[in-house]
Amino acid sequence: MPPDEGGRGTAPMPVMAFRHDRPMVLIQRVGQRDLIRSACPVALSLGLTPGMVAAHARALVSDLDVRDADPAGDEAWLDRLALHGVTHWTPIASVSGGDGLWLDLSGTTHLFGGEDRFCRRLLRFLQRLGFTARVAIAGTPGAAHALARYGGRDILVLGSGTEATALAELPVAALRLEAAALTAAARFGLERVADLVRLPRGPMAKRLGLNAVTRLDQALGHVAEPITAVVPFEAPDVSRRLLEPIGTPESITQVISDLVDDLIDVLRQRGLGVRTALLVADRVDGEAQRIGIGASRATRDAKHLKRMFGLKLDRIEPGLGIEAMHLTVPHSEPLGASTAGSLIKSDAAATDLAPAIDQLVGRAGEDAVFRVAPNESDVPERAIRRAGPLDEPGCWPRWKRPVRMLRRPEHLTHVVALLPDHPPRRFTWRGQAYRVTAGDGPERIHGEWWRTDTELWAVRDYFRVEVESGERFWLFRRGDGVEPETGDLSWYIHGMFG
Amino acid sequence: MSAQPSSLDRPCADQLAALRAKLAQAQSQRGPVLAFGIEALDNRLGAGGVDGAGLHEITAASPTLGDDAAATLFVAGLAARFATAPGANVAWALTRFDLYAPGLEQAGLPAAKLLYLQGKNETMALALAEDSLRDGSFSAVVAEVKVADQTATRRLQLAAADGRTPMLLLRRWARSNRDPLERPSAAMTRWRIGCAPSVPLPAPGVGRACWSVELVRQRNGNPFSLMVEACDDTGCLALPAPARHRAAAAVRAASQAA
Numbered sequence: 146m147p148p149d150e151g152g153r154g155t156a157p158m159p160v161m162a163f164r165h166d167r168p169m170v171l172i173q174r175v176g177q178r179d180l181i182r183s184a185c186p187v188a189l190s191l192g193l194t195p196g197m198v199a200a201h202a203r204a205l206v207s208d209l210d211v212r213d214a215d216p217a218g219d220e221a222w223l224d225r226l227a228l229h230g231v232t233h234w235t236p237i238a239s240v241s242g243g244d245g246l247w248l249d250l251s252g253t254t255h256l257f258g259g260e261d262r263f264c265r266r267l268l269r270f271l272q273r274l275g276f277t278a279r280v281a282i283a284g285t286p287g288a289a290h291a292l293a294r295y296g297g298r299d300i301l302v303l304g305s306g307t308e309a310t311a312l313a314e315l316p317v318a319a320l321r322l323e324a325a326a327l328t329a330a331a332r333f334g335l336e337r338v339a340d341l342v343r344l345p346r347g348p349m350a351k352r353l354g355l356n357a358v359t360r361l362d363q364a365l366g367h368v369a370e371p372i373t374a375v376v377p378f379e380a381p382d383v384s385r386r387l388l389e390p391i392g393t394p395e396s397i398t399q400v401i402s403d404l405v406d407d408l409i410d411v412l413r414q415r416g417l418g419v420r421t422a423l424l425v426a427d428r429v430d431g432e433a434q435r436i437g438i439g440a441s442r443a444t445r446d447a448k449h450l451k452r453m454f455g456l457k458l459d460r461i462e463p464g465l466g467i468e469a470m471h472l473t474v475p476h477s478e479p480l481g482a483s484t485a486g487s488l489i490k491s492d493a494a495a496t497d498l499a500p501a502i503d504q505l506v507g508r509a510g511e512d513a514v515f516r517v518a519p520n521e522s523d524v525p526e527r528a529i530r531r532a533g534p535l536d537e538p539g540c541w542p543r544w545k546r547p548v549r550m551l552r553r554p555e556h557l558t559h560v561v562a563l564l565p566d567h568p569p570r571r572f573t574w575r576g577q578a579y580r581v582t583a584g585d586g587p588e589r590i591h592g593e594w595w596r597t598d599t600e601l602w603a604v605r606d607y608f609r610v611e612v613e614s615g616e617r618f619w620l621f622r623r624g625d626g627v628e629p630e631t632g633d634l635s636w637y638i639h640g641m642f643g
Numbered sequence: 644m645s646a647q648p649s650s651l652d653r654p655c656a657d658q659l660a661a662l663r664a665k666l667a668q669a670q671s672q673r674g675p676v677l678a679f680g681i682e683a684l685d686n687r688l689g690a691g692g693v694d695g696a697g698l699h700e701i702t703a704a705s706p707t708l709g710d711d712a713a714a715t716l717f718v719a720g721l722a723a724r725f726a727t728a729p730g731a732n733v734a735w736a737l738t739r740f741d742l743y744a745p746g747l748e749q750a751g752l753p754a755a756k757l758l759y760l761q762g763k764n765e766t767m768a769l770a771l772a773e774d775s776l777r778d779g780s781f782s783a784v785v786a787e788v789k790v791a792d793q794t795a796t797r798r799l800q801l802a803a804a805d806g807r808t809p810m811l812l813l814r815r816w817a818r819s820n821r822d823p824l825e826r827p828s829a830a831m832t833r834w835r836i837g838c839a840p841s842v843p844l845p846a847p848g849v850g851r852a853c854w855s856v857e858l859v860r861q862r863n864g865n866p867f868s869l870m871v872e873a874c875d876d877t878g879c880l881a882l883p884a885p886a887r888h889r890a891a892a893a894v895r896a897a898s899q900a901a
Contacts, residue, residue, distance in 0.1 A: 498732055498758070501778040505760055509771055513761045517744040517754055529744050538754040541745040548719065548746035549712050582840065585849045611849050615838035616709025640743060641708045643716030643750075643838070643852060643873055 169210035172199040182214040227375045237374040264300040287364030291319035313339035320360045326353045381474045383407040390466020404472040418443025418480025427469040442499040443478035502534045547619045547640030554637035565626030568608040584610040604631040617642035689863030696807045697831035698800040702823045704837025706816035714836040720874030723751030726782035734775040736760040736768040736786040751878035776802040783809045789817040796828035832861040
């Protein structure tokens with residue numbers, strides 16, 4: 146999701162450095178073949194055209210830079226440009242096809258110093274972003290579309306009422322006809338737009354389809370073609386200006402409560418829920434105090450939001466007083482209506498932990514609240530990983546495991562054990578001697594050879610032992626006791642059973 | 644003449660009613676009681692089990708890591724039995740993460756039911772535990788700390804009563820010569836759990852562990868101590884078989900170990 150639509154984070158603007166010494170083409174897989182989707186000017190001058198098979202192009206030009214096309218990325222860029230146009234140039238703008246933008250410039254170009262200057266400015270802006278572009282201004286969207294693509298000039302401003310003459314010499318393809326209509330036109334020898342203008346309407350509709358007539362009329366201005374404008378996303382935003390500066394916690398809480406109530410109304414109308422909310426308090430001396438809250442799941446619960454702000458209330462320093470407060474939602478998510486609590490309470494329904502988690506995260510920080518989930522590894526210290534508090538982790542295999550683990554396995558000394566697969570009889574750990582009364586094992590765990598070379602042959606034999614006092618430990622021996630390369634037969638303690 | 648006894652009676656009846664109301668209120672503040680399912684244990688507990696809206700302190704009998712693990716498992720088993728409902732959650736507040744989740748799962752607390760809260764220091768861990776208690780959406784709250792003074796335990800006890808959530812405070816040994824339970828606290832019960840030698844199996848192997856469970860202090864009851872078998876994979880404790888049935892016990896342990 147682009148950032149203007151409430152998405153999270155902004156992708157940095159890529160600065161494309163074109164190196165014109167080496168031809169480059171973008172390829173796309175169509176069926177069984179890689180076809181060239183677009184080619185750079187150098188490649189075009191070498192005779193590589195869009196639609197050519199990539200293997201053919203590689204054979205023709207040895208030093209060819211071939212990259213994969215990214216249609217989704219292109220589309221995202223066009224969307225962002227359209228949004229930029231809506232917010233900066235004109236209220237009505239939209240994406241046109243896969244490679245263009247429509248800007249309705251009626252009554253806006255004087256803000257930029259006239260149409261010519263606006264076009265130059267637009268080109269410079271796109272050049273800074275790394276795009277080459279052509280601009281055409283015409284009285285109808287169809288004519289502008291045709292002239293921008295087939296006009297042959299970077300900037301083309303058409304006087305009003307001259308669409309017919311300007312379009313006359315352009316090829317028929319400029320009229321946005323469908324492929325079938327284009328083929329039919331080629332068969333009838335209709336090459337220029339002027340040929341179509343001269344044709345009687347009835348036979349033309351019969352031969353090229355009614356759509357072609359509409360397109361021609363749209364280009365010439367006989368039929369209206371409104372532009373469906375992109376509507377930019379505006380972050381939900383509420384403000385309260387205060388008659389007198391406030392400074393007491395009670396009054397600040399009251400204003401926050403009012404703001405949240407206002408915000409909930411806005412959110413309900415737009416079907417959104419809060420993920421992040423930012424409260425800005427403008428002080429009399431011009432300083433702005435900010436507190437932000439985050440929700441682990443989109444929420445529209447006024448009580449919950451007020452409580453989360455209440456937890457951070459002490460971070461506001463009112464100073465000489467606060468004269469205005471604003472509440473914005475930088476990150477929101479769609480949240481539909483939820484059913485009111487049904488009359489029949491079901492016991493099976495799990496309680497929703499999200500509010501509790503938000504509160505705990507607000508107190509201790511993002512990393513403090515977590516679950517532990519299974520990780521696919523047999524090595525005990527790698528079998529666990531941290532997961533988000535709202536995840537639903539699975540289960541581990543039912544091998545006996547200790548309840549507490551040492552951070553690192555600790556070395557045991559004075560171990561007396563029968564090789565290869567008996568638990569030790571006695572051992573010394575942290576200066577204390579233990580005598581084993583019972584033991585279970587071994588549980589053999591092999592090293593993960595795909596991680597490091599040292600684990601290629603490594604083996605750990607784990608034993609569960611009970612010592613005289615009743616304490617139970619999880620010990621292991623490096624090596625299987627037979628093959629010397631599996632380990633040096635040293636003993637370690639790794640965890641404690643209860 | 645006849646009015647005098649009645650005038651004496653009436654305040655008595657009023658006082659009785661007031662006392663009854665007070666008692667009923669105190670009873671209603673108490674949460675659901677969770678019995679151990681072991682008569683020898685439940686009969687000696689004042690409430691007939693573990694109070695579901697109170698603070699319970701558990702510590703290891705000695706500053707060894709083995710006893711510490713036994714106390715941890717005792718707490719995990721209790722929490723698991725409080726959270727038997729599907730979708731129930733247990734909050735576990737700590738400062739240093741050295742628990743091993745697969746081991747807790749084998750005491751009845753699967754990963755999906757356990758939410759860890761890691762505080763930077765013990766004050767933060769206790770605050771997190773108190774927040775979770777007051778929230779009331781957890782089935783049980785566990786906190787492991789080394790130091791908790793009278794004020795902290797009083798706060799936790801009040802929060803547990805407010806949120807009607809059991810609070811299990813695992814007191815870990817800070818120093819080897821300083822018993823965590825030597826200072827008084829506001830807890831409903833205080834337990835001391837230690838490892839005990841288990842019943843040897845007829846074949847080589849390790850059977851079900853044994854613990855010495857000592858109730859150091861409880862409200863409405865006397866202290867006692869008992870030997871029990873460690874909690875199984877649903878968190879339930881068991882009594883070891885009496886001496887004359889030792890052979891039977893060994894057979895049972897063998898079947899469990901197998």
